[in-house]
Amino acid sequence: MSRVEVKKTYKLYIGGAFPRSESGRSYEVSDTKGRFLANAAKGSRKDGRDAVVAARKAQPGWAGATAYNRGQVLYRVAEIMESRKSQFVEEVRAAEGLTPARAGAVVDAAIDRWVWYAGWTDKYAQVLGSINPVAGPYFNISGPEATGVVAALAPQRSSLLGLVSVVAPIVVSGNSAVVLTSRDRPIPAITLAEALATSDVPGGVINLITGDPAEAAPWLASHRDVNALDLTGVAGTDLDWAQLEAAAAGNLKRVRRPALDGLTAIEEDWLPTPDLSRLESFLETKTVWHPKGR
């Protein structure tokens, strides 16, 4: 007798738990050849709202952890990804239609990317901060700090490497993230959520919402309790990045625009080693004056 295959129905990742979508909906995910892969939860704007609440709650504790500790925690995520590598390779291959060898290279790059960012937790402040010369007997020190809750649209095409390249720089500095994953390729993101849930990343620091980003993105853009917005994943959707940026202006969110070709959002090439610009997009600079003693 042949065995009946177990078809999976995945859920969201909010506040360290795996809830169903508040809307109760799910949608079918297929590979690049149209074959059924699994059901994924179809997140709604209210799931976005719940994720912001979870992210807000988790953010002070995460930002308050020492940089060294944050680095260890993020490195631990890379370790778990490494041990689930074969699963990631299989899923990336199915989602993006790559050859096994190519998918393997992409997953390696994603894990390396995570390690690369984990290493920056206790170093970016030295690079991006400064001691400023001032006309008076004062130390004048500028240091970067986390901006708070960051809503991000993950890339539509690069389901793992792109996702990691967007999420890691947000959380390195102590922000918490509400991420709308790729609509058509959410499975590697769900597996990443499982890796995060079994790592030491506190619940709520990274929240992953599968579904159609067009539903929740406008609500996150205008949400007054969100401090910054990463529009990278607008490329390949019907969303208008300029409208989202305008909505974000309501509470002066920091906005990172998508890569642009003219005015059209395009998805960037994720393979080259990045610079610090993503990390820098979600920082606030605090400047302190301190009198010089003798």
Add this chain to the structure above:
Amino acid sequence: MSSAPIDTAVDATARARDFLGVTRLTNSALRGWLHGLPGVDHVGCDARAGDLGTRSIKNDAKLWAIDLAISMIDLTTLEGSDTAGKVRGLCAKALTPDASDLSTPRPAAVCVYGDMVPVAREALGTDSGVGIAAVATAFPSGRASMAVKLADTREAVAASANEIDMVIDRGAFLAGDYLTVFHQIADVKQACGPARLKVIMETGELVTYDNVRRASWLSMLAGGDFIKTSTGKVAPAATLPVTIVMLEAVRDWFALTGEMVGVKPAGGIRTSKEAIKFLVAVNEVAGEEWLDNKWFRFGASSLLNDLVLQRQRMKLGFYSGADYVTDDAPSLY
């Protein structure tokens, strides 16, 4: 539909005698009466609460419910660390719950310890529409002599409190000494004078729903104007099933006597969603007449901010955040 005020403790005893059909009000008479009340179906009550919690209240109805819930709040600060400044801050918040939208209704009252009543009165004035509720009778434990409890009550009333929140002697209640509890409530009611009396039963310590029902009836018999779940100092505080048991009690009491008694769940209600569930229960169990801040209150502090945030969301069309409501963290005062 008017609540006939009971003027004196003597009246309460006399009335209780009539009510129970006895010539002398004894503990065994009260016990027989209270234990003769039908038992509460615990599982059924929880299921009913769960069922009522699934009602979907949207758009205009939600906005109406939010405004009603705000107007029903007894905005509360009951900490050992309360300062005059914190009470003034609380009063300012009661007067202007949302500085960005002055059409936001004011809560029904502020709820403070008795010694803070003069501070609250000075901050609120007499014509703001926001009342002052004072907790009295050795709140929250209720462990003091009757003389102390009465003095506590009289002092708060003299300092211009409109409402008194008393705690019952749970020890006496659980020991079956219902007559003592009855007399204490009746005596405090007498000491209240014109102030309305809320009787805190501390349902978290009463163990069973049957006890909640008995305590509700006993409190109403003794002349309480309101029955209130909890002090907020004991967990669990106000749960929906317990509130349903109390709403049934006031409904039945009204059917029996023609007197309306209010209900106040207090403690643990923090979100608009939960508050609206309670309003649904009020409407379905007690009736529409209770959907008024004269007959239903929420004892809460952080709930107001959540209601204001939801109200902003409904009015503005986007989600608001904690930066857009006043922060009532104690450290600010």
